[in-house]
Amino acid sequence: MEILTYTPEQEDFRSRLRAFCEAQITPFADRWEADHEVPRDIWRRMGRAGFLCPCVETRYGGLGGDFRHALIVSQELAATGQTGLAASLHSDVVVPYIDSFASDAQKRRLLPGCVSGEIVTAVAMTEPGAGSDLAAMTTTAVVDGDAIVLNGTKTFISNGVSCDLVVLAAREPDVADPHQAISLFLVEADRPGFKKGSRLDKMGWHSQDTAELYFTDCRIPRESRLGEKGAGFLMLMSKLQQERLVCAIGGIVAAERILAWTTDHCRNTRVDGRPLAKGQTVQFALVEMAAEIKIGRTFVETLVADHIAGTQIVVETSMAKFWTTDLANRTANRCLELIGPAGNLERTPIVRALRDARIMAIFAGTNEIMKQIAAKFMGF
Amino acid sequence: MQILAYTPAHEDFRRRLRAFLEAEVAPHVDHWEAETHIVPRRIWETMGDQGFLCTSVPPAYGGPGLDFLYSVIVIEEISRTNHNGLAAPLHSDIVVPYIVAFGNEAQKQRLLPDCVSGRTITAVAMTEPGAGSDLAAMTTTAVEDGDEIVLDGAKTFITNGINADLIVLAAKDPGVENPHQAISLYLVPADTPGFSRGRHLEKMGYHSQDTAELFFSACRIPAANRLGEKGTGFVMLMDKLQQERLVVAVMAQAGAEFLLQWTTDYLKRTRVDERPRSRSQDVQFALVEMAAEVRLGRTFLDTLIVDHMAGRNVVVETSMAKYWISAMAHRAAARCLDLCGPEAGLERCPAARTFRDTRVMSIFAGTNEIMKQIAGKFMGF
Numbered sequence: 214m215e216i217l218t219y220t221p222e223q224e225d226f227r228s229r230l231r232a233f234c235e236a237q238i239t240p241f242a243d244r245w246e247a248d249h250e251v252p253r254d255i256w257r258r259m260g261r262a263g264f265l266c267p268c269v270e271t272r273y274g275g276l277g278g279d280f281r282h283a284l285i286v287s288q289e290l291a292a293t294g295q296t297g298l299a300a301s302l303h304s305d306v307v308v309p310y311i312d313s314f315a316s317d318a319q320k321r322r323l324l325p326g327c328v329s330g331e332i333v334t335a336v337a338m339t340e341p342g343a344g345s346d347l348a349a350m351t352t353t354a355v356v357d358g359d360a361i362v363l364n365g366t367k368t369f370i371s372n373g374v375s376c377d378l379v380v381l382a383a384r385e386p387d388v389a390d391p392h393q394a395i396s397l398f399l400v401e402a403d404r405p406g407f408k409k410g411s412r413l414d415k416m417g418w419h420s421q422d423t424a425e426l427y428f429t430d431c432r433i434p435r436e437s438r439l440g441e442k443g444a445g446f447l448m449l450m451s452k453l454q455q456e457r458l459v460c461a462i463g464g465i466v467a468a469e470r471i472l473a474w475t476t477d478h479c480r481n482t483r484v485d486g487r488p489l490a491k492g493q494t495v496q497f498a499l500v501e502m503a504a505e506i507k508i509g510r511t512f513v514e515t516l517v518a519d520h521i522a523g524t525q526i527v528v529e530t531s532m533a534k535f536w537t538t539d540l541a542n543r544t545a546n547r548c549l550e551l552i553g554p555a556g557n558l559e560r561t562p563i564v565r566a567l568r569d570a571r572i573m574a575i576f577a578g579t580n581e582i583m584k585q586i587a588a589k590f591m592g593f
Numbered sequence: 594m595q596i597l598a599y600t601p602a603h604e605d606f607r608r609r610l611r612a613f614l615e616a617e618v619a620p621h622v623d624h625w626e627a628e629t630h631i632v633p634r635r636i637w638e639t640m641g642d643q644g645f646l647c648t649s650v651p652p653a654y655g656g657p658g659l660d661f662l663y664s665v666i667v668i669e670e671i672s673r674t675n676h677n678g679l680a681a682p683l684h685s686d687i688v689v690p691y692i693v694a695f696g697n698e699a700q701k702q703r704l705l706p707d708c709v710s711g712r713t714i715t716a717v718a719m720t721e722p723g724a725g726s727d728l729a730a731m732t733t734t735a736v737e738d739g740d741e742i743v744l745d746g747a748k749t750f751i752t753n754g755i756n757a758d759l760i761v762l763a764a765k766d767p768g769v770e771n772p773h774q775a776i777s778l779y780l781v782p783a784d785t786p787g788f789s790r791g792r793h794l795e796k797m798g799y800h801s802q803d804t805a806e807l808f809f810s811a812c813r814i815p816a817a818n819r820l821g822e823k824g825t826g827f828v829m830l831m832d833k834l835q836q837e838r839l840v841v842a843v844m845a846q847a848g849a850e851f852l853l854q855w856t857t858d859y860l861k862r863t864r865v866d867e868r869p870r871s872r873s874q875d876v877q878f879a880l881v882e883m884a885a886e887v888r889l890g891r892t893f894l895d896t897l898i899v900d901h902m903a904g905r906n907v908v909v910e911t912s913m914a915k916y917w918i919s920a921m922a923h924r925a926a927a928r929c930l931d932l933c934g935p936e937a938g939l940e941r942c943p944a945a946r947t948f949r950d951t952r953v954m955s956i957f958a959g960t961n962e963i964m965k966q967i968a969g970k971f972m973g974f
Binding site: 214216479480490491493495496497499500501503504505507508509511512515518519522524529532533535536581584585587588591593 | 594596857861871872874876877878880881882884885886888889890892893896897899900903910913914916917962965966968969972974
């Protein structure tokens, strides 16, 4: 049963994007991984071709698409074998804050650049020592006349080195209730007092630029606040469903890609003259992984449909995030076993997939946080 | 998102069935499980009289001619009574469909009305001692002798084996070498001379279910009792196994849903050190993890029900659903048992019965290993 149906325009979008990825991304993935960065220009090329921020309204330069576009981009980018080009983060996680909560003036000023790839965005929530606990945030935002003064440190920020614009979460120090103290701010990367730390060396996501961000008496104009003062926590909460759904999709498409590669490998590699895939242990492993992936995909697609319909699915999305990202890890580990010694070589694509899958269970709220959220909303 | 399109008529049917089961079945389940190990025939008859059996049989043969969602409702509601003795889904959705699909007009006119009314209880006899899920290895023989067919052999693990009035029997023609062309299906009334039942088998679970061996010794039936074309038994069985395995998946899914609900309520209600057990993080995470798997299973299953109703071939997905959901149900049952603590050791704790009853679901209707073989084969491995 097809849960999601795509319009002819969306199918066309997919085939154009696939051709773009095959020509402009996949051949360079190994180099980006080794270089630990994605060239700035690929963002602009992707933007000019119409593949960034497809959900942004046409009057701000976007396609006016829906969340199915996000699923398509996620899927096609997963096939490129690199995670450095964090287009889903930019298009489906950060820019939606601007799209949903910015004033018309802010949107006119920023969104066209986000769509064209001239502006690369990052979202800065996590702090050293605070992790997934937003209420424990210590970065401060103090109003001083017509300016806001920012002080604090954020860490694990994807696109941290390449970003031109940061959606920053910071608190007003004299508001005691953490849920009413947080606001969001739009901080351009060239603001005095804003400094990017060095690129963090990571176990996986080698081509992704992850960095610490420092704010030291960083002054921004008052009109750089995004949305209502004190509404930051609510805004974050309202967008986390989509962020986690993006992660759940990421988990599924990663698992699908790993299994597809491994299945081909097991069909084409012979042991004692017989394809690996003819061995019963291998067959059962492939079937078990395929079953879990189909089950996971079916669930995630129903959530995509619900999300597009505007249904509140916090519980299900939390479940999907933890289950599919765990699935990606289980699948990667098991596939590595099936491949044998080649599973230790850097040139084997699923080696990268294995180390890249690991963090999925941790970012965007750890999988333990997902279970806490589900438990809370289920009334336990 | 709602995948299954239940109508008010479906919901009304569910309400009436639930009321029936609560009044006529649930109060007796403990007795059947612990004492009689069988469900009395009158329950089948009452169920039939109220229109809850063989809901898919067409009106021309006494049935209501309803869609597969009614079958799903019956399986789910019986699962809510937390026992598996009343094997109405086996009768209605696994055995009788052979007669509906492959019986000739005379056979259907003669047999189906009583199947619908519950006066005829059916069983299907495929599995043999020593052959297990491997149909091609079957040894029960059917030899033509004039206008009659002579049956010889033994079948085992036959659900409804004691209550059954009519057996759909798979047997092979010893003169045909290719096992896939040697098997035919036969309709054997239980009062046929040469047919006898073995003892009621004692089982780890399914205590209220009558499971037995069946013996055929020079058992003669009229040639007119062959079901479908000669030699097409294997094809007929293959054709119906998708629904059989889907039925098992629904049963396992409903069992997991029942038990998780019960366990969740129990852990909210009972306290340790003044605090509901569901307040501790370990318990919460366990409940959430199980709830996630239960939802994943349900979503996948519902899409397969839609596909099955649309007549699509979903053999790979159904094999996957049968193995994954039955294994998931048993994992959940084992975990719920752990969460319940010492209470779970008591027969009165529903988790105890669900635990032992879900165990066999990964074994019957083709073991879960067979499910993986089938999926592997159809996936071209």
